[in-house]
Amino acid sequence: VRRSLAIRANIPWQLQRRILRPELRRKIATALAARQPAPAGCQEDIVDLDLYGQHLLPGYLSQDRIEEFRAGLASLTVTDRYRPDLGSFDADRPPAVTHVADYDLGALLKLPITLRIANDPKILGIVGQYLGCKPTISNILAWWSYPGHAEPEEAESFHRDVDEWRFLKLFVYLTDVDPGSGPHCYVRGSARSNRLTRLQRYSDDEVGRAFDRASVEQMTGRAGDAFLEDTFGLHKGQLCAAGPRLIFQVQYSIGPVRIYDYDTKVALPAGMDAHINRLYCT
Numbered sequence: 001v002r003r004s005l006a007i008r009a010n011i012p013w014q015l016q017r018r019i020l021r022p023e024l025r026r027k028i029a030t031a032l033a034a035r036q037p038a039p040a041g042c043q044e045d046i047v048d049l050d051l052y053g054q055h056l057l058p059g060y061l062s063q064d065r066i067e068e069f070r071a072g073l074a075s076l077t078v079t080d081r082y083r084p085d086l087g088s089f090d091a092d093r094p095p096a097v098t099h100v101a102d103y104d105l106g107a108l109l110k111l112p113i114t115l116r117i118a119n120d121p122k123i124l125g126i127v128g129q130y131l132g133c134k135p136t137i138s139n140i141l142a143w144w145s146y147p148g149h150a151e152p153e154e155a156e157s158f159h160r161d162v163d164e165w166r167f168l169k170l171f172v173y174l175t176d177v178d179p180g181s182g183p184h185c186y187v188r189g190s191a192r193s194n195r196l197t198r199l200q201r202y203s204d205d206e207v208g209r210a211f212d213r214a215s216v217e218q219m220t221g222r223a224g225d226a227f228l229e230d231t232f233g234l235h236k237g238q239l240c241a242a243g244p245r246l247i248f249q250v251q252y253s254i255g256p257v258r259i260y261d262y263d264t265k266v267a268l269p270a271g272m273d274a275h276i277n278r279l280y281c282t
């Protein structure tokens with residue numbers, strides 16, 4: 001019974017994964033967004049998000065907030081999302097095989113800064129404008145990427161996320177990210193392109209043949225730099241050649257991403273919107 005319920009719940013998710021033409025996805029998303037609560041106002045010019053799929057927020061987190069976040073994470077352990085059998089370990093002592101390791105969602109939600117950033121009115125304004133409705137926070141992650149590997153694993157190769165009809169991800173660097181520490185990589189304009197829409201991983205050569213080299217953006221930056229990105233566009237987290245990278249991510253969508261379970265919840269902090277936080281707060 002549990003299995004058939006899970007499959008039934010996944011039908012809307014499976015369906016949206018079959019419609020891969022960006023313009024048709026946009027039309028369906030616009031119709032769905034119109035049935036949701038209206039977004040708050042947006043003060044920012046987001047033409048870059050509409051045209052290229054990215055909006056940069058340099059120096060987004062102040063040094064104090066970076067330190068607060070890093071101090072909160074310091075007492076927590078992480079796990080290898082692809083090798084859960086390795087159990088949890090200290091972030092600065094990863095097993096040699098581990099490429100990426102995540103903080104536990106429950107522990108992350110207990111850090112007040114997590115929901116404070118996720119509910120930043122400036123971010124919510126931009127996201128609401130892009131989605132066409134009041135956003136729903138649909139995933140929250142913080143993870144380390146580690147050096148010491150010759151071959152990319154999973155999201156370290158180009159791919160599209162096909163999670164929901166329309167969504168955006170906020171990426172916040174919590175360490176400096178130079179070319180050796182696995183800068184996030186994005187193909188600007190690809191979220192609106194019909195090229196390479198088959199659901200698979202793509203090599204750098206395939207992307208290089210399909211898109212102009214100048215549109216492939218290497219997101220180096222300082223701790224505190226952030227960007228909003230439509231990751232239906234082609235992207236990857238590159239292999240770290242030298243040092244590790246710590247990143248925080250919040251995903252916003254029209255509704256839930258139906259392959260995630262939303263069992264982990266905390267009390268809704270005072271002043272935060274119940275609809276926006278409905279999947280993570282009671």
Ligand SMILES: O=C(O)CCC(=O)C(=O)O
Pocket residue numbers: 145155161169183184185231235236237238249
């Ligand atoms: O690690 C990265 O920069 C890429 C992450 C990614 O592929 C994603 O969040 O969808």
